[in-house]
Amino acid sequence: MIVSYTAIYNANGGIAGEVRYVIGHLFGTAECALCDITHSPIRRKPEWDRMLQRLGVPMAVLHRNQLDAALIAALGTTPLPAVFAHHPDGSITVALTAGQLRTLGGSVSEFEKALIGR
Template structure:
């Protein structure tokens, strides 16, 4: 049951309105997403994030909560967002990293990579 890909799901909606609402909420302290803090600087996506994704060996895609598949929607109904899901070669979905693990990374791409690598060993 190998992991064939990962999906990171932000605790934010995509689209112009969703992203604008998140940015304003983040500035006001009413919206937070630990995965957003890992993947993005205040201005753009972090180059070290892109480099880490290339190193992983399996695809990792990040999506907003309003952009996920039906199977992912059903799965994340049982967990707190943001979350990183592992998709296995037998079709199973599991949780690779939960919100508290993403928060522990404190916005660090290298801490995220270490946590994801540890979770893959345990999967």
């Protein structure tokens, strides 16, 4: 059973982090498949918000510089971006890896299928 999810971007939050990512993305030096799934070039995708409503459990979406100690421990050497599942016993496991997120091609519907098809 999964009680919640945490999706972690391969980018830092805050104005400086966002600007660095946008510039890096434009020049091909920064990549985040999760960003491509959740956002269009201008804003968060409305279909992402609708998917979150259908999901049935909460999903936090964080930047890599916003993690608490439990998430840092669960992350270990897992490359970002990634999605983690939180279980009733307090354990945290990887739900979707960076490689899996890349194969989704920025599609919210493919993300939803990959996540709930586990």
